[in-house]
Amino acid sequence: MDTKSLMVDIATKLFQQKGYKGVGLNELLKACNITKGALYHHFPNGKEELLIACLQSLNEAITTDIESIFQQHPSTQEATHAMIEKLITNLETDGTITGYTFSSIVSEMASLSEPVRNACGALYEKIQDIYRNKLLTDGFSIESASSVSLFMTASIEGAMMLCLTQKSTDPLRTISKILPNLLKEF
Template structure:
């Protein structure tokens, strides 16, 4: 049985997973509570701002987790081309493990709500910016990091819709050229 003290964190984590797979609009609060094992009354106790506040916190959590995973993968490999290829591989493994349901942990929410909710748009932008900073620190250039992130993000979307890792493999194979280095 879940501990009472972790209800808030369970709800945020469950929401992050559901938003990642289904999007903001397709995820109902009752589903979040049921899958998170939380009582109905706990939602507005923990999230007085409702679904929007929950989404902001879920995006922040998902963004931080991916930022930390990227930082770890990149720090473990000094060669930027190999490091980024390993990061792409990590994302591909997560996509496969979810049977292509869970791509980028922020994209689905960003596409669903960025035009409608300033707090959610800001949370999504902050997550992307944190990933871009991690990549920039490794490749040494902010603009190049933006291009790398956009390529990976696009490849994730294509991989998810095609139900194939080929777009991710293609991007990983071309990172050397993008970074001005030979392929590994």
């Protein structure tokens, strides 16, 4: 792995664990085993530019994973259930859902940085697009698919945050039971 990719990988994990403000520049340099010059060589605008690269990397990884799950299942209900079960397994196995949730970064940085807000918004939009496209395939109208995909995104993201704060899989388990059934009602 090249230096820039390694920096993005390590910084992504640190930002997800501690938040943007909770990760100091010296901690980043030490964790990546690089100099300040190397950081600014790869990311001339510094830590914020590195964060945006991390969010773009997350966008690719998360959406690739979600797309794969949604392609493997014939309906939105089944795909949603499978995806949430995977999140539950990750939480039980790893003790966290690193790689999937980035709400802490959004809440911390959205009002302070337009580029970071845009990068976070692009990720949420891509997730909603995956859900919306599957719902359209299931026969939902464009309007309903758009509304339901927003609801799904908010419900799943909220459940992940609750799981992390409660140190329990119960919120995702609840969503896993309720959300697929709600989709049948639309």
